[in-house]
Amino acid sequence: MRDSLLFAHIIAGLALVSFPIIILLYLKKKPKWLKALSFVTAAASWLLLLPSGKLYITFYPATKTLVKAGSWPWTHSIIMETKEHWGLLLPVIATVAAGLVFAGKAKESKKWWILLIILSALIGVMGRIVKIGALK
Amino acid sequence: MAKFNFYLGAAASAWLLAILVIVSELISPFKTFLANVFTHHWIGKAVIVHLAFVVFGFLLQNKKSILNFSDEKAAWYSTIASLIAIFLFFVIEFVK
Numbered sequence: 690m691r692d693s694l695l696f697a698h699i700i701a702g703l704a705l706v707s708f709p710i711i712i713l714l715y716l717k718k719k720p721k722w723l724k725a726l727s728f729v730t731a732a733a734s735w736l737l738l739l740p741s742g743k744l745y746i747t748f749y750p751a752t753k754t755l756v757k758a759g760s761w762p763w764t765h766s767i768i769m770e771t772k773e774h775w776g777l778l779l780p781v782i783a784t785v786a787a788g789l790v791f792a793g794k795a796k797e798s799k800k801w802w803i804l805l806i807i808l809s810a811l812i813g814v815m816g817r818i819v820k821i822g823a824l825k
Numbered sequence: 826m827a828k829f830n831f832y833l834g835a836a837a838s839a840w841l842l843a844i845l846v847i848v849s850e851l852i853s854p855f856k857t858f859l860a861n862v863f864t865h866h867w868i869g870k871a872v873i874v875h876l877a878f879v880v881f882g883f884l885l886q887n888k889k890s891i892l893n894f895s896d897e898k899a900a901w902y903s904t905i906a907s908l909i910a911i912f913l914f915f916v917i918e919f920v921k
Contacts, residue, residue, distance in 0.1 A: 738871065742867065742868065742871070745867060746865050746867065746868070763919055766915060766918070766919040767912075767915045767916055767919050770915045771911055771912045771915050773867060774842065774846050774870070774911050775908060775911065775912075777842055777870060777871050777874055777875075778838070778839060778842060778874075778904065778907065778908065780875065781834075781835050781838050781839070781874075781875070781878050781904075782835070782904065784831065784835075784878070785831045785832065785834075785835045785900065788829070788831035789831065792831075797897065800901070804904070804905075808908070
């Protein structure tokens with residue numbers, strides 16, 4: 690179960706980086722599928738809460754014990770604590786960006802898509818840092 | 826942006842998240858309260874922040890500005906400020 694959740698977590702996270710990149714590339718051309726992809730991206734950001742929440746609440750406590758007992762406790766105290774809360778804003782940011790596309794304000798949505806890409810990628814990197822912290 | 830103000834919904838949820846994070850870390854009974862009500866403090870924050878996004882988005886649907894900021898600027902700067910505040914808070918908590 691843990692592996693399935695992890696795969697879902699990673700796939701949805703990658704979608705929140707790759708889909709907005711595609712959206713940004715076609716933002717000016719406004720193809721017919723732009724709204725659909727924006728909707729799918731926002732939906733993915735909400736669905737991502739399920740595997741990430743389950744992983745954090747059920748499986749992370751064991752990792753947390755390892756991290757805090759190791760030589761890199763800051764990877765929990767700073768990185769994981771920040772990551773778990775930044776993640777709560779991903780659906781909000783994705784929904785604002787998608788909402789702007791649906792409202793015909795594609796140009797205004799640009800910086801929200803960029804923020805979504807940066808934040809999703811950063812959260813992915815932070816997850817990797819925490820994983821390294823558990824081995825130190 | 827009729828019917829739902831995405832911008833002010835986002836601004837409200839961003840500020841609320843930063844406040845919930847800081848208050849629940851500094852006042853442990855509040856963190857326990859969130860955990861008791863929602864089974865886990867993280868779930869509590871998620872429910873409250875996302876409900877705020879929806880509720881304030883609808884309640885403030887006709888407002889175009891707040892505190893002399895356009896709704897667009899309020900949302901953008903609130904989101905960025907919330908992200909920075911959360912990170913800095915945990916850095917300070919760890920260092921002190």
